[in-house]
Amino acid sequence: xxxxxxxxxxxxxxxxxxxxxxxxxxxxxxxxxxxxxxxxxxxxxxxxxxxxxxxxxxxxxxxxxxxxxxxxxxxxxxxxxxxxxxxxxxxxxxxxxxxxxxxxxxxxxxxxxxxxxxxxxxxxxxxxxxxxxxxxxxxxxxxxxxxxxxxxxxxxxxxxxxxxxxxxxxxxxxxxxxxxxxxxxxxxxxxxxxxxxxxxxxxxxxxxxxxxxxxxxxxxxxxxxxxxxxxxxxxxxxxxxxxxxxxxxxxxxxxxxxxxxxxxxxxxxxxxxxxxxxxxxxxxxxxxxxxxxxxxxxxxxxxxxxxx
Ligand SMILES: C[S@@+](CC[C@H](N)C(=O)[O-])C[C@H]1O[C@@H](n2cnc3c(N)ncnc32)[C@H](O)[C@@H]1O
Numbered sequence: 001x002x003x004x005x006x007x008x009x010x011x012x013x014x015x016x017x018x019x020x021x022x023x024x025x026x027x028x029x030x031x032x033x034x035x036x037x038x039x040x041x042x043x044x045x046x047x048x049x050x051x052x053x054x055x056x057x058x059x060x061x062x063x064x065x066x067x068x069x070x071x072x073x074x075x076x077x078x079x080x081x082x083x084x085x086x087x088x089x090x091x092x093x094x095x096x097x098x099x100x101x102x103x104x105x106x107x108x109x110x111x112x113x114x115x116x117x118x119x120x121x122x123x124x125x126x127x128x129x130x131x132x133x134x135x136x137x138x139x140x141x142x143x144x145x146x147x148x149x150x151x152x153x154x155x156x157x158x159x160x161x162x163x164x165x166x167x168x169x170x171x172x173x174x175x176x177x178x179x180x181x182x183x184x185x186x187x188x189x190x191x192x193x194x195x196x197x198x199x200x201x202x203x204x205x206x207x208x209x210x211x212x213x214x215x216x217x218x219x220x221x222x223x224x225x226x227x228x229x230x231x232x233x234x235x236x237x238x239x240x241x242x243x244x245x246x247x248x249x250x251x252x253x254x255x256x257x258x259x260x261x262x263x264x265x266x267x268x269x270x271x272x273x274x275x276x277x278x279x280x281x282x283x284x285x286x287x288x289x290x291x292x293x294x295x296x297x298x299x300x301x302x303x304x305x306x307x308x
Contacts (some may be wrong), residue, residue, distance in 0.1 A: 022046055023273055034097040041283055047272035047279065051276065054275045058208045060127045062095040062162050064102050065151050069259035071106040073197065073295060077230050077253065079111045086115040090197040090224055092185040093205030094120040097131030098148050105174050107162055119194055121183035132180045134170035147240045173254065186217035196226035202236025215240050222248055228300035235261065235267065235276060242290045250296035252289065261292045
């Protein structure tokens, strides 16, 4: 049996140099290689090593209009789920608010008559303060090293923000109806405090937890979805998500599955080199119909669970 220090030495002197040589070679591969089965198989092996050697930690990184196909489907399913013209959404791990404001803007633009209320939560009080204010610098700041506006066109910038002296403020009609709160998505008592929602969004924070913690948190998140409602969950280890989905008999919402999976260039581009990197959508996998699904209908008796 190997001891902890032997494993550490193996990682330092063999594993990491092996990965660093591979990364250099990988980045020089021709684009045509990406469509081949050996590329996918070897990438999956490398990604498993990266995950094994990484001490995961949380990031606040986010973008406005981060994944457009995901926002489109959210808007469509949200309108379908609304009751008497009202829709209640919960967004967990909302960071500086970019995702929440993008969701509200997309839905209000397409369904102006819908009354939307959003419970938006993050575990970090500092980032939540920024979310509440809805005022951003055009340059990256201390809590955010990413360029949060880089996916917006000039017209979209004008439609969403008032811009003055290098600061951008989310327009009042987009900020309406959002309740920002500090909360831990893994708290089993959360549902008692905040109730259930027609749509729950839990994107891109579970991948920064150790897999057993992510799995516990994901199971907990499902309790926030009212029966027949939808859970949007991307940015989580694919094995963890598929296992929980099958175990809890979630029903896959198949629309735009591939477009959503491929819809966020930063996470797709980081595979296999970062733990949050997302493998290519691969239809030759027998389990692709559950592995790449990120939108699920939960707790509804009228639709049969996915059988593999
Ligand atoms: C990478 S950002 C993702 C932001 C946004 N959801 C998106 O997709 O762009 C992850 C956020 O999740 C928050 N977070 C991490 N663990 C959390 C938890 N247990 N409960 C609530 N928020 C959490 C972090 O503080 C961080 O702001």
